[in-house]
Amino acid sequence: MDFATSFGLIIPEMILSVSGLILLLIAAWGGRESSQPVSIASCIALGAAFFLVAPSVCAGASGPDTLAFGGQFRADAFAGMAKLMIYAAAGAALVVAPAYFDRLKAMRPEFAVLVLFATLGMSIMVSAADLLTLYIGLEMNSLAAYVLAAYLRDDDRSAEAGLKYFVLGALASGILLFGMSLTYGFTGTTSFEGIRMATADGLNGGMLFGVIFMLAGLAFKISAVPFHMWTPDVYEGAPTPVTMFFASAPKVAAIALTARVALEAFGTQAEAWQQVVIFAALASIVVGALGAIGQKNIKRLLAYSSINNVGFILVGLAAANVSGASAMLIYLAFYVAMTVGSFVVVLMMRDENGEPVEGIGDLAGLSTTRPLMAWCLLAIMFSLAGIPPLMGFYGKWMVFQAAVEADLLALAAIGIGASVIGAFYYIKIVKVMFFDEPADVVKAKAGWEHWTLLAISTLFISPIAFLITGWLGSLADMAAAALFFAA
Amino acid sequence: MGGFPILSIMLLVPLLGAIACLFLEAKQARLVALVATLIDLALGIALWVNFDIGGAQWQFVERADLFAGFQWAMGIDGISLMLIMLSVFLMPVCIGASWEAIQKRVGEYMAAFLLMEVLMIGTFAAQDIFLFYIFFEAGLIPMYLIIGIWGGTDRIYASYKFFLYTLLGSVLMFIAMLWMVNEAGTSAIPALMEYDFPAGAQTWLWLAFFASFAVKMPMWPVHTWLPAAHVQAPTAGSVILAGVLLKLGGYGFIRFSLPMFPEASVQFMWVIFALSMVAVVVTSLIALVQHDMKKLIAYSSVAHMAIVTVGLFSFNVQGLEGSMIVMLSHGLVSGALFLCVGVIYDRLHTREIDRYGGLSINMPKYAVLFLLFTMASIGLPGTSGFVGEFLSLAGIYQVSSTVAFVCTTGIILGAAYMLYLYARVAYGVQKNEDAAAMPDLNMREMWLLAPIAAVVLWMGVYPESFLAPMRSDIAILDARLARAAPAGDAHLEIGEPAPVTEEAEHGGGH
Numbered sequence: 001m002d003f004a005t006s007f008g009l010i011i012p013e014m015i016l017s018v019s020g021l022i023l024l025l026i027a028a029w030g031g032r033e034s035s036q037p038v039s040i041a042s043c044i045a046l047g048a049a050f051f052l053v054a055p056s057v058c059a060g061a062s063g064p065d066t067l068a069f070g071g072q073f074r075a076d077a078f079a080g081m082a083k084l085m086i087y088a089a090a091g092a093a094l095v096v097a098p099a100y101f102d103r104l105k106a107m108r109p110e111f112a113v114l115v116l117f118a119t120l121g122m123s124i125m126v127s128a129a130d131l132l133t134l135y136i137g138l139e140m141n142s143l144a145a146y147v148l149a150a151y152l153r154d155d156d157r158s159a160e161a162g163l164k165y166f167v168l169g170a171l172a173s174g175i176l177l178f179g180m181s182l183t184y185g186f187t188g189t190t191s192f193e194g195i196r197m198a199t200a201d202g203l204n205g206g207m208l209f210g211v212i213f214m215l216a217g218l219a220f221k222i223s224a225v226p227f228h229m230w231t232p233d234v235y236e237g238a239p240t241p242v243t244m245f246f247a248s249a250p251k252v253a254a255i256a257l258t259a260r261v262a263l264e265a266f267g268t269q270a271e272a273w274q275q276v277v278i279f280a281a282l283a284s285i286v287v288g289a290l291g292a293i294g295q296k297n298i299k300r301l302l303a304y305s306s307i308n309n310v311g312f313i314l315v316g317l318a319a320a321n322v323s324g325a326s327a328m329l330i331y332l333a334f335y336v337a338m339t340v341g342s343f344v345v346v347l348m349m350r351d352e353n354g355e356p357v358e359g360i361g362d363l364a365g366l367s368t369t370r371p372l373m374a375w376c377l378l379a380i381m382f383s384l385a386g387i388p389p390l391m392g393f394y395g396k397w398m399v400f401q402a403a404v405e406a407d408l409l410a411l412a413a414i415g416i417g418a419s420v421i422g423a424f425y426y427i428k429i430v431k432v433m434f435f436d437e438p439a440d441v442v443k444a445k446a447g448w449e450h451w452t453l454l455a456i457s458t459l460f461i462s463p464i465a466f467l468i469t470g471w472l473g474s475l476a477d478m479a480a481a482a483l484f485f486a487a
Numbered sequence: 488m489g490g491f492p493i494l495s496i497m498l499l500v501p502l503l504g505a506i507a508c509l510f511l512e513a514k515q516a517r518l519v520a521l522v523a524t525l526i527d528l529a530l531g532i533a534l535w536v537n538f539d540i541g542g543a544q545w546q547f548v549e550r551a552d553l554f555a556g557f558q559w560a561m562g563i564d565g566i567s568l569m570l571i572m573l574s575v576f577l578m579p580v581c582i583g584a585s586w587e588a589i590q591k592r593v594g595e596y597m598a599a600f601l602l603m604e605v606l607m608i609g610t611f612a613a614q615d616i617f618l619f620y621i622f623f624e625a626g627l628i629p630m631y632l633i634i635g636i637w638g639g640t641d642r643i644y645a646s647y648k649f650f651l652y653t654l655l656g657s658v659l660m661f662i663a664m665l666w667m668v669n670e671a672g673t674s675a676i677p678a679l680m681e682y683d684f685p686a687g688a689q690t691w692l693w694l695a696f697f698a699s700f701a702v703k704m705p706m707w708p709v710h711t712w713l714p715a716a717h718v719q720a721p722t723a724g725s726v727i728l729a730g731v732l733l734k735l736g737g738y739g740f741i742r743f744s745l746p747m748f749p750e751a752s753v754q755f756m757w758v759i760f761a762l763s764m765v766a767v768v769v770t771s772l773i774a775l776v777q778h779d780m781k782k783l784i785a786y787s788s789v790a791h792m793a794i795v796t797v798g799l800f801s802f803n804v805q806g807l808e809g810s811m812i813v814m815l816s817h818g819l820v821s822g823a824l825f826l827c828v829g830v831i832y833d834r835l836h837t838r839e840i841d842r843y844g845g846l847s848i849n850m851p852k853y854a855v856l857f858l859l860f861t862m863a864s865i866g867l868p869g870t871s872g873f874v875g876e877f878l879s880l881a882g883i884y885q886v887s888s889t890v891a892f893v894c895t896t897g898i899i900l901g902a903a904y905m906l907y908l909y910a911r912v913a914y915g916v917q918k919n920e921d922a923a924a925m926p927d928l929n930m931r932e933m934w935l936l937a938p939i940a941a942v943v944l945w946m947g948v949y950p951e952s953f954l955a956p957m958r959s960d961i962a963i964l965d966a967r968l969a970r971a972a973p974a975g976d977a978h979l980e981i982g983e984p985a986p987v988t989e990e991a992e993h994g995g996g997h
Contacts, residue, residue, distance in 0.1 A: 388620065388624045389621045397661075405669055416658040416659070419658060423654055431643060434636055435646070467554070
């Protein structure tokens with residue numbers, strides 16, 4: 001494969017990196033005043049990357065033509081679909097950030113630049129076809145993310161979140177690297193294809209350790225139990241637009257990456273890692289649900305909710321078949337919409353002075369004071385709980401269908417049974433908004449960008465979206481097929 | 488009506504009404520809701536008139552490939568038709584019952600009710616198992632809001648209990664559905680009804696469906712959400728809950744559990760019988776000691792539903808027809824009884840039986856209608872309750888005389904608690920001045936109760952109108968069950984009149 005074709009495949013990443021570097025220079029010279037143009041330019045860059053990736057997803061790109069740089073990088077439909085979600089989520093974070101930071105006089109152009117670099121890292125992660133690409137992408141994303149978590153330097157909680165994220169993230173990277181080095185040592189290659197061939201006849205002890213350590217490191221990134229401890233603290237402490245970003249884009253990237261490692265590199269040895277994934281899935285569902293019950297802060301609650309959701313997505317991975325991979329993508333699409341929607345509501349929760357409020361009790365009686373906002377959050381909460389006819393249910397349906405196809409009936413039954421525990425705290429939020437006496441705390445007016453995002457995400461999870469399930473399903477099926485074709 | 492998508496229109500009308508209500512003022516919202524439900528009632532009557540009795544099993548069929556994984560498939564048989572009729576008949580009554588009682592957040596209230604109507608009709612008309620599940624389960628959302636926002640003092644607890652109980656029941660059923668579709672390769676309900684699942688798998692599938700339908704039914708001992716939900720729900724909420732939502736469980740048994748898993752149904756027959764026998768006796772006794780009128784009627788609902796389940800699991804035509812009629816009759820009668828409670832609750836704002844007394848003196852019209860519904864609930868001949876209970880018990884007697892014996896005590900106990908309730912409310916001295924000063928039924932309340940009374944008498948005197956559409960469907964179901972039907976202990980020879988002497992020998996032998 002010649003160099004020009006390879007470059008052709010990475011045009012979206014090129015756009016992100018070049019515009020990131022240029023905007024960094026502009027930010028360095030332009031200072032604080034340049035934050036608005038830099039944000040807009042970043043959004044444009046993300047949009048351009050989005051539309052460049054879209055055709056490959058619609059066409060279901062797969063096979064050797066999608067391999068760039070001698071098997072380092074794979075721009076197939078699976079990566080493409082994940083990238084679309086990542087770009088959309090990153091764009092959403094950029095759109096809502098100014099309103100939040102302006103109040104603190106903390107809006108600086110480097111925010112947008114950091115988001116761009118993190119997005120670039122994620123873009124590389126999901127396209128990784130080699131352990132080295134994987135690690136470069138992962139670290140690129142993580143380093144930007146550590147800074148973003150600590151973005152409000154004067155705020156203790158933000159600094160604490162950044163530090164915690166960094167220390168634990170570094171530990172996870174270490175575990176991941178250890179797993180990678182074992183894998184390399186016992187297979188003699190870093191490329192996923194090579195690993196697949198080397199493991200085709202079974203795993204020896206070293207390879208088994210390698211895959212388990214790698215999954216453990218990745219489980220940290222997707223905040224699956226038992227590597228989830230950092231999530232509530234970081235989500236609570238980080239500035240809300242950053243939390244929204246963390247809960248959506250990197251989740252997609254890390255889950256897609258996990259799927260690639262598990263299904264592509266170690267796809268022939270599914271039995272070896274299936275048990276681990278099943279355990280992580282069930283533990284995440286249960287711990288995510290139980291942990292959320294006592295929470296009083298809505299950001300912490302949403303953190304546990306995201307742990308819970310990761311559990312359901314892992315059910316799709318545990319199925320280890322094409323429909324499982326497709327179900328993961330569908331679930332992720334609706335998960336991103338629900339996450340963005342719920343965090344937009346959190347961003348809209350501000351008292352009359354414009355100060356953000358984060359207590360669940362502050363939502364009391366929202367249905368009488370702010371009916372539209374309350375109805376949107378109601379839809380999102382029921383969707384997260386997996387109640388039909390909202391689309392969160394469709395995502396759960398798809399992953400459990402894959403699990404049933406793979407004969408994992410016990411997993412499906414326990415998982416869906418545990419989802420009832422989760423329903424408890426989702427309906428608690430509805431109860432606070434609709435049944436309690438108004439606390440009348442949420443007073444500040446929200447900007448159009450919040451309403452637009454909220455409207456888009458609510459529509460996307462509303463029953464109307466059943467009409468696009470055919471189209472979305474075929475895209476996800478093609479993407480999943482691309483993943484398995486590569487394998 | 489070839490090609491006219493009447494079922495989809497019946498869903499669309501209340502849906503549009505619901506959306507409109509959300510944005511309207513109280514006055515217009517009431518009107519819009521009433522008009523929408525009346526249009527649906529008219530469409531329902533058109534549906535019944537055009538239903539070809541003895542024609543194709545599935546009529547008014549609509550199919551559209553709109554979604555991935557399942558179809559927009561609608562269609563009804565006689566069983567669905569009757570339950571849809573019950574829903575569209577009760578809906579305008581519910582709207583009327585809330586006309587004055589609901590003063591806060593009227594638009595949202597009406598929207599929730601119209602949404603309920605959409606989902607109920609959808610549940611009964613769905614021909615795709617996933618579409619069914621979506622409608623079946625989505626009903627949780629409006630019902631949760633209705634109980635939680637407009638309920639009484641303990642509404643939060645009741646709404647949680649209702650939501651989580653029913654959700655836990657349903658999710659297991661969903662996994663079973665996924666397995667079935669995976670196994671049979673189709674999600675169409677008519678095809679699944681004819682598919683023979685392996686007997687070993689049927690056991691598990693039946694249990695999963697049972698988990699859901701037993702909670703919805705509700706069967707003892709998972710009935711505890713019902714009194715809590717009823718007591719706290721507003722009057723119209725109780726009417727819908729008792730009138731239609733409780734029928735979802737029975738509909739589920741007759742549409743899914745019995746035809747899809749005949750062997751497992753027989754295998755678990757005694758579980759159903761045991762739970763139902765306990766329910767009939769225990770909940771009737773509990774009803775006897777209630778001080779709260781709504782709770783009393785709620786417990787009586789559990790007892791009536793137990794008669795439905797034994798009828799369903801008697802595996803013969805009488806039992807199946809009987810339980811359908813009990814469902815319809817109970818929907819009307821308990822709905823009407825909740826309305827009767829609502830009428831006096833609106834005046835005195837208490838449901839304590841002791842606070843009333845001697846109402847037949849100052850509220851004669853009310854007393855007459857209340858008496859009629861009390862009698863119908865007991866199962867007095869001439870009312871709808873008699874037809875259903877008689878058929879169900881006749882059906883179960885062919886399977887087990889013991890079960891029939893125990894369940895019959897339910898009728899006696901039912902008479903006890905209902906008459907005791909009626910005596911305390913309507914007869915006796917007027918010990919409370921405020922209760923004695925209550926005015927009689929007004930026009931609106933008459934309009935709510937009189938049509939129900941008329942249908943109750945109609946069903947009691949000429950049940951054929953209601954049985955005819957269901958007859959062929961029940962015969963098909965009976966034929967499907969024949970291979971598994973258990974031998975009864977009564978050894979009845981039905982349809983062959985025996986000589987007098989032989990009857991003397993065998994009569995009363997069991």
